[in-house]
């Protein structure tokens with residue numbers, strides 16, 4: 001965690017990386033011939049990240065481990081667990097690091113993601129989106145049959161009835177949480193409707209009620225800590241009242257899960273919360289860095305930006321303009337950022353499919369074709385979904401190459 005000192009985004013970009021731009025043609029430990037041999041054999045371990053073909057999605061392992069430890073330490077104090085959302089990374093290797101780092105399970109958003117994690121040996125999975133079509137319901141129950149730690153969210157009575165039938169057919173009793181809405185995106189409205197659904201699940205013979213999930217997507221990116229704190233706790237009150245009504249009715253509330261990276265130090269102040277579904281904290285991105293934190297209103301520095309995309313300079317002919325090989329397909333979104341580490345005045349436009357175009361008034365150094373730049377992505381989840389693999393980097397060298405096994409699994 002950084003110090004409480006105020007730090008502008010511009011200063012942050014100048015201090016969040018070591019040397020960030022490397023001249024083309026420089027040897028970084030391996031000769032070009034050695035690099036060809038390593039790449040042909042598919043083994044890139046030990047290679048400098050600056051020698052990777054780009055666009056390359058990289059995670060800095062020291063920062064990733066620091067983020068996992070920061071979350072663990074912070075939540076231990078308030079006796080709340082973490083159940084990280086794996087839709088952020090889609091990568092079994094990272095899920096296993098999170099579990100080893102004290103998380104009680106993971107969440108998934110899509111049934112195809114849940115299948116990948118379950119097949120890769122990650123068992124405690126809570127699926128936060130409801131599955132409403134017959135085939136997806138069957139797939140969910142097939143996961144539960146193979147994996148006793150799979151939990152499914154429900155927000156409609158008919159869906160509970162359909163799940164009960166599918167669980168009976170699969171010969172299992174399925175673990176269920178009620179998704180209680182905060183806002184209008186998903187979930188059953190808080191209050192009597194939610195309690196009635198919980199009672200229905202509780203009485204269906206092939207379902208087992210485990211509690212409640214209640215995630216507030218709109219709260220996570222509210223700018224300014226005080227504002228975020230006040231609004232989050234206010235918006236969460238109906239969920240707490242619903243949980244308390246369920247408790248008075250004698251229903252299971254063993255799980256009361258919610259929250260995200262923007263509210264990890266806020267939601268534990270609400271009574272009864274058992275675990276947080278934090279996702280982006282492991283990677284961070286421009287959207288999150290911009291919201292400001294408790295100790296620094298300008299930049300959210302509680303977690304380190306571990307995820308970067310390396311890009312190569314393709315064109316410098318034009319005045320105050322640089323073209324790179326990382327456009328929309330490498331970075332997906334175009335605002336806020338992408339930010340170029342080590343350059344505080346660059347305005348990066350990733351609007352073109354295959355190219356990024358940087359405009360600037362002042363650069364910290366000169367650039368030539370073949371130079372590499374390191375970028376913080378606007379939003380981590382969709383960017384990760386664009387890549388087959390994640391280069392796990394320690395001290396600028398590749399330590400491992402992790403398959404992003406659930407990438408593209410959007411169903």
Ligand SMILES: Cc1ncc(COP(=O)(O)O)c(C=O)c1O
Pocket residue numbers: 085088107128215217220259260261262277278279280281
């Ligand atoms: C249901 C649910 N839980 C948790 C998260 C994780 O949020 P964050 O990445 O902001 O930590 C998300 C993200 O959109 C989500 O949809």
